[in-house]
Amino acid sequence: xxxxxxxxxxxxxxxxxxxxxxxxxxxxxxxxxxxxxxxxxxxxxxxxxxxxxxxxxxxxxxxxxxxxxxxxxxxxxxxxxxxxxxxxxxxxxxxxxxxxxxxxxxxxxxxxxxxxxxxxxxxxxxxxxxxxxxxxxxxxxxxxxxxxxxxxxxxxxxxxxxxxxxxxxxxxxxxxxxxxxxxxxxxxxxxxxxxxxxxxxxxxxxxxxxxxxxxxxxxxxxxxxxx
Ligand code: CA
Numbered sequence: 001x002x003x004x005x006x007x008x009x010x011x012x013x014x015x016x017x018x019x020x021x022x023x024x025x026x027x028x029x030x031x032x033x034x035x036x037x038x039x040x041x042x043x044x045x046x047x048x049x050x051x052x053x054x055x056x057x058x059x060x061x062x063x064x065x066x067x068x069x070x071x072x073x074x075x076x077x078x079x080x081x082x083x084x085x086x087x088x089x090x091x092x093x094x095x096x097x098x099x100x101x102x103x104x105x106x107x108x109x110x111x112x113x114x115x116x117x118x119x120x121x122x123x124x125x126x127x128x129x130x131x132x133x134x135x136x137x138x139x140x141x142x143x144x145x146x147x148x149x150x151x152x153x154x155x156x157x158x159x160x161x162x163x164x165x166x167x168x169x170x171x172x173x174x175x176x177x178x179x180x181x182x183x184x185x186x187x188x189x190x191x192x193x194x195x196x197x198x199x200x201x202x203x204x205x206x207x208x209x210x211x212x213x214x215x216x217x218x219x220x221x222x223x224x225x226x227x
Contacts, residue, residue, distance in 0.1 A: 020032055
């Protein structure tokens with residue numbers, strides 16, 4: 001089995017060293033970059049399976065690095081932030097990170113998140129426009145949804161919401177972002193609408209809507225599809 005490659009972008013040597021040691025111990029092939037520009041150069045050479053990216057970096061900061069990577073790749077990115085409340089702001093910026101960890105963090109927690117994100121991204125098998133998650137099958141072409149119990153009947157909007165979240169599995173979206181992406185311009189924009197649609201969608205897609213398997217609430221932020 002080939003080792004997963006991880007690029008760690010962190011300018012604080014002691015943090016970089018600890019993260020490096022923990023990830024190597026877990027069997028990953030790790031490269032370090034200490035600033036944003038070198039991170040992008042290293043990214044192109046190394047082609048990592050995952051990037052651990054510090055937000056505050058000299059030169060090009062973590063946001064810029066994330067945008068550059070996202071412009072041409074879906075490589076999972078875990079952002080390291082200075083404070084927990086920065087996470088809301090980052091999610092609001094739609095930079096497309098797959099997970100966030102606030103500093104100070106335990107290296108063991110980071111290693112666990114790395115493992116979870118890699119598992120999640122490798123589990124999403126996309127064949128054409130059909131997304132499969134365990135028993136759930138979502139076809140973008142025929143706009144149909146099935147699970148172990150059979151076909152699930154959704155309204156157009158419910159389908160759009162489900163398909164959008166599932167296509168970006170693991171990514172957290174605020175209600176406003178969902179309004180922008182799923183409801184488009186035609187809608188005046190009331191984020192209560194998202195809550196209502198999510199509740200209906202859960203009642204149709206989730207066998208136990210009070211304990212959803214896929215359609216998760218991220219408290220204080222919004223929603224995500226957990227594959
Ligand atoms: Ca830093």
